[in-house]
Amino acid sequence: MSAADAPANTRGKLYLIPAPLDFGCDTQAPLQDALPLGTLQTAARITHWVCENAKTARAYLKRIDAVVPLAQPLQAQQIQELPREVHKKGDHAGQFDARPLLAAALEGHDIGLMSEAGMPAVADPGSSVARAAHDLGLEVVPLIGPVSLLLALAASGLNGQNFAFVGYLPQDADGRVQRIRELEALALRTGQTQLFIETPYRNAALLQSLTQTLQHHTRLAVARGLTLANASVRSDTVKAWRAKPVAAEERLPAVFAIGR
Structure with missing residues (x-):
């Protein structure tokens, strides 16, 4: 039996992890003012990620770690980037196959889809990842945060x-x-x-x-x-x-x- 055929209860989930809206700003608001504790706790236990930029993803995880300790240190986090063409052209037309980015979920790991600011896939890349998760039979869980x-x-x-x-x-x-x-x-x-x-x-x-x-x-x-x-x-x-x-x-x- 392949990973794609694994029972749904043995698969990981795709969590849509919102980010604060201060990306690129001179000052940053306290993270807990923009995101509820439950969102931060869920993000802290995830160790596999899909994002736009690994450097800024690590910076966000570092901010989360200051509020809720990460399950694994930054160096151990598995972070994959969306292709640059997806950033520029968007990924809502169905032309990008994001299923390979979700291989870890088929092996039982939860995956976090991270935005640079706000909610992933809303005025932001990531819709292809959510679409691929549905195509693979994975549960997609949007978490609370600023839009x-x-x-x-x-x-x-x-x-x-x-x-x-x-x-x-x-x-x-x-x-x-x-x-x-x-x-x-x-x-x-x-x-x-x-x-x-x-x-x-x-x-x-x-x-x-x-x-x-x-x-x-x-x-x-x-x-x-x-x-x-x-x-x-x-x-x-x-x-x-x-x-x-x-x-x-x-x-x-x-x-x-x-x-x-």
Whole structure:
């Protein structure tokens, strides 16, 4: 009998391990302020991992170890990285076969899927790993932790009954303006809130493009540094944004939303 044919009760599980939202920020909040103890305890006992970057994964595990001692030292942790092309192009189209990354689960080891920030596979690579786990008959267990998109949506005052996350907008100015107009038309016609993100050092360019392109009555929300001490959420009409502009902090991750 092969490992793939092993009974379900002898297989490991895939745990989706959320991370705090302070990745890349100058300051870090206490880990236990962002994640419940139960999540940290589960993460501490896992010894096999799939992540984007092994270096930052070890840094996160070191933070966990300071709160809940790891079952094995950092040097003994088995860490596998997702391919670089998955980081850049995403892995939701079904083109990447992640099943080999889960071989340890077929041998009875629990595996943790780790995000750089927030929930794995939500605005983040990892969906191929969760999909592969289902295909292999493994149990997928999402753990509690921060999800920046939902935190931003909840604080925005925009429609939380009908919303869409559309990822990153085009980097070139003309393409970005065209996409902003498309999303605004959809939001105003249907009432569906449109959520999107940007690399922090391009936040200022995106915010400027939004305030210059959107109609004055459209509502724009920007949530910066969520869960951090210097977090801020502003939700206002574009007319008000133009009257009282705010500089976008380049080092803080942000979620943008438009609606009516």
